[in-house]
Amino acid sequence: ATPVNQGAGDSGVPLVQSGKLVTCTHLSYKPFQFSEGDKTVGFDVDLVDLVAKDLGVTQQIFDTPFETITSGTSFNANQCDLAAAGMTITDERKQAIDFSDPYFNAEQALLVKKGSNIKALADLKGKKLGVQQDTTGEKYANDNAAANGYTVVQFEDLPLSETAVRTGAVDAVINDNGVLYDYAKEFPDTEVTTEFPTNEKYGIGVKKGNTALLTKINDVLKKAKENGEYDKIYEKWFGKKPTSK
Amino acid sequence: MAMSKRKRAEYIRYAQYGILLVVVVLVAVLADWGQIQRAFFNVDIAKSMFPSVITVALKNTIIYTALGFGFGLALGLVLALMKLSSVAPYRWIATVYIEFFRGVPALLVFIGIYYGVPIAFQMQFPPLTTVMLALGGVGAAYMAETIRAGIQAVPKGQVEAARSLGMSQSRAMITIVIPQAFRIILPPLTNELILLTKDSSLIYILGLFREQYELTKFGRETLSRSPSLTPILIAGLCYLIITLPLGYLSRYLERRGTSGRKKVSA
Amino acid sequence: MAMSKRKRAEYIRYAQYGILLVVVVLVAVLADWGQIQRAFFNVDIAKSMFPSVITVALKNTIIYTALGFGFGLALGLVLALMKLSSVAPYRWIATVYIEFFRGVPALLVFIGIYYGVPIAFQMQFPPLTTVMLALGGVGAAYMAETIRAGIQAVPKGQVEAARSLGMSQSRAMITIVIPQAFRIILPPLTNELILLTKDSSLIYILGLFREQYELTKFGRETLSRSPSLTPILIAGLCYLIITLPLGYLSRYLERRGTSGRKKVSA
Amino acid sequence: MSDSFVEITGLKKSFGPLEVLKNIDLQVNRGDVVCIIGPSGSGKSTLLRCVNLLEEPNDGKIVVNDVELTHPDVDIDTARTKIGMVFQSFNLFSHLNVLANLTVAQRKVLKRSEEESRRIALHNLDRVGLSDKVHSMPAQLSGGQQQRVAIARALSMDPEVMLFDEPTSALDPELVGDVLGVMRQLADEGMTMLVVTHEMQFAREVADKVIFMDGGYIVEEGPAADVIGNPQEERTQSFLARVLDPTHHGPKDPE
Amino acid sequence: MSDSFVEITGLKKSFGPLEVLKNIDLQVNRGDVVCIIGPSGSGKSTLLRCVNLLEEPNDGKIVVNDVELTHPDVDIDTARTKIGMVFQSFNLFSHLNVLANLTVAQRKVLKRSEEESRRIALHNLDRVGLSDKVHSMPAQLSGGQQQRVAIARALSMDPEVMLFDEPTSALDPELVGDVLGVMRQLADEGMTMLVVTHEMQFAREVADKVIFMDGGYIVEEGPAADVIGNPQEERTQSFLARVLDPTHHGPKDPE
């Protein structure tokens, strides 16, 4: 039999709270994780549920500022076991936390008010571009700011920045394509006019050195992709089959 | 000066009503009322918030505030007595604590606690304990000043009378000063409870589970699904359910206190 | 009772110092000092924050606070006069405004302004204007109450003396009451300036670009790049640069005011 | 009728349900000093405050120097400049120095020039013996000095009648004399004065007429020698006994 | 020496640089009433407060009933129970009703039983004529009533000497008599009393000895008839002239 660790499920993976798989995330990031009624749902939530099921525990969502996830603070403070937050794997973040195998491909995209004629970063000269704090989109926007002559306006979360486009506080917002397309679908007065090929991959984060959990996550992801469960979840949230895995 | 003062006062009155009318008409015309109605009072969204906004969010706000207030009051009393102590280091510690926490925004303190406490003490407190430490730590600084001022506001003559009857300093403190100080500090303490209720809107920064959402976090979450101001408005009204009665209580206690004391000195 | 009171007092004093010593030792042993030093005082991170933390963040905090205070003071004066007005609807409007903004967390108000103002009025204000409206709108509620209380705190005898010399009501208000009220409200007004400084930590919610960062936003931003508490500590110290002197000023003004008034009534 | 300078007829005043003045008739001749005495709460202050309309009477007529103050069209602000009032609590403007206290109303109300109001202020400060306090702030003065400044301030408006509401009862006993001295001097100069006071000796020596009030009525009035020296009414007698001879009473609850 | 009940020798007291009592010697015999008069700031209150060590003397010796209060090992709390003190501002415990005001120290300090302290309280309330106010709160009483309760509170501790610091100067004139009446009665019963007062008539009639203080010294002392009726010192004369006959002074600055 496997040794019973503190707060372990029957799988031998040590957990922060016994019987629970606590997921750190930053709400809202629709459709990866967001509130619906009294529940938090989304693509990431369903994926992590697979992990939880495999561990024989239930998933619990812990909402915390995004910077505390990417900096590893949440793990160091033992607030959660893993982080699933539509989070791109970057070298910088790898220094603070460990990532699973990639589970989603993303590019950066530009959301604008319909009819604004902003189709590229160059069209934003002298205008304001909204970003979400600590995202790869923010980094992309900052890296290209000097060349295109726009001002970067930072928001604490995705909905605030999206609303800023609708109220006119900013002229455009840059973020991952998945979330912005979803928003434009819901609010037809906005549209996504372009994508930037950044070739990003989302990963699930764990505390540095937590290989037991990391291995488990990678196993579950691999299995799901093989047995079609991943495709089912993908279709549920994006309305189409994944083009690549 | 052709018209009497009374007539002039009447005209001024008319003018005041006139200005009011003009302003009301202007606002009515300038604002886009259809848009406002859609944006502010979306009945469907409002309905979807119940009952959780009460059973979860309001309840949590009250719990967090109560925990913070309880801890803050205890710590505040200790700090107040330290500040009145004859031992200088106690006074210094209390002063540094009070000045720091009164001078720094609560949000920054919460971030500091979120990052700092686990690092410094290598331990993880349960979420409710962290909330209690954060809110209470901020509240204690305010309450310490209130309690100290309350103790000092008890007229010196009361202690002198007690001592001239043979009571010791500490006996006079317990029997005469503290009971009277308590009546003096009740109104400001109630005000600090209101401040704490409002500060509880910032503990989302500590990270929360869904069952732990308080009103502001709950309102923001609902807002992010439906960009209508309705969730914010409803959360705001829920705060008023707590803060308005407390405000009236505070003013009532203050009035009662003042009139009581006025009579004594008359 | 074998020992005299003086001896007993001495022993109590020793005991107090003893407790202090024990607590200090306990804290010193329990805390992980190496870790704390690394976590709280990272000199490299601190260096990297200068000079921006002063030239940008502190400067912006001061600008935002000043704008909010100016607008809040003007609006607060209007609200105070409305609350003292003989025209009932003015009183109602002022009361609703004051009660609402004093009872709801500033963060919620800011979110409401962020979402609500552009929708309701179909216009987009420049960022500084929005900051001014948000901070000033919250501050006005507090200042209105302060100003009203200040006006009412001017002893009735002052108006009576003025009127018995033939001054009209409004002449007495301008020449006698307002100047005296101003001296009474200076200390609480200074306190509200402190509150506003701290509330300015919440305007990150309105969306800011890098040159607009105030202290808290700046601290958090640095923090997210380097998980050490140093940025928060430095931001906190910068707030104290503003709030500590204001706190002393407020208490100085209060002391001067009270002693002045005491002499008059003696 | 027409030779009385202040004329009060049928004056009534209530605060809510509390009838404070029930039916007051009073004549004061030009140059007379009238002292009003009576127990606490009998309405003395209210009567005085009605005379310059600091309290609005519910009923009755008040005429001062042929101006009917109670007429709805009278300019009460102008009328008040002719009626000086001195309060128990001095009420100097605490943010202004002594000189400004004396000049502010002269300039803002009577529209006197800076020099003129200053000259008049200095003259009146001299009358009350405080020429050296021109630039002091009220808080720097003793109670007796403050009250004398208050008198000088009222005099600077050239009033035709002066009202005093217990001008010495907030003062330390040794400072009382200075204020009473100024008042006696004013009376000697022929000022018409209504004085609410507990200083029986002053009333005896200075008053042309003494009025005893109780329960909102004038119970007894007449020359000081009669009302104080030989009171007819039982209520006057018992009041005077308590005030003039406090030590000869056993403990007795006044209520 | 040994027949004086209160004995003060070489008493000195400063507040910072301000020397308030410069060198006070005073004997009070058992059963005597000593009245202390003098201008404001002369140190009367400070002297009284030194007698029960509310102010700690800088120098000198105070002996009350053969107990040397100024000795470092004396239990001052116990000593104070034998010395009753009555303050100008009454200082009733505002959160306690009349009965509790009278019993709290009896029970907490003298450790008397509930019944005994209640019985003694009621007896003393009766002495001051306020048996019907047992359950009133201080705020519901007039100033005169509050002061009489304060006297009863002090008496409930069975003091051997009573100190009064201007007990009537915060009272309306008509309420003064009730308090002075109680004090006169106490004196008649043989209580040793030190009374700071401005009530010259009381001093004249009741005091066995009158002390005139000025500038931190005792300037003149002796029987009332001498000190008040025929003062020898110039300072005493001018003080008494101002207090006894306030209306015969022109305006003069007392400073």
Ligand SMILES: Nc1ncnc2c1ncn2[C@@H]1O[C@H](COP(=O)(O)OP(=O)(O)OP(=O)(O)O)[C@@H](O)[C@H]1O
């Ligand atoms: N503004 C007011 N509102 C309500 N009641 C008042 C007001 N002013 C005076 N009174 C009441 O009217 C009564 C008479 O008051 P007034 O001040 O005229 O008495 P007084 O004779 O001057 O007494 P005192 O000697 O104490 O000054 C008192 O019972 C008082 O409480």
Ligand SMILES: Nc1ncnc2c1ncn2[C@@H]1O[C@H](COP(=O)(O)OP(=O)(O)OP(=O)(O)O)[C@@H](O)[C@H]1O
């Ligand atoms: N606690 C204190 N600290 C500093 N100065 C004090 C204190 N108590 C009294 N004094 C000063 O000591 C002097 C004498 O005061 P004291 O109260 O004994 O005078 P008094 O004769 O009782 O006067 P009064 O008639 O005004 O009560 C005054 O100048 C006063 O300001």
Ligand SMILES: [Mg+2]
């Ligand atoms: Mg009166």
Ligand SMILES: [Mg+2]
């Ligand atoms: Mg004194």
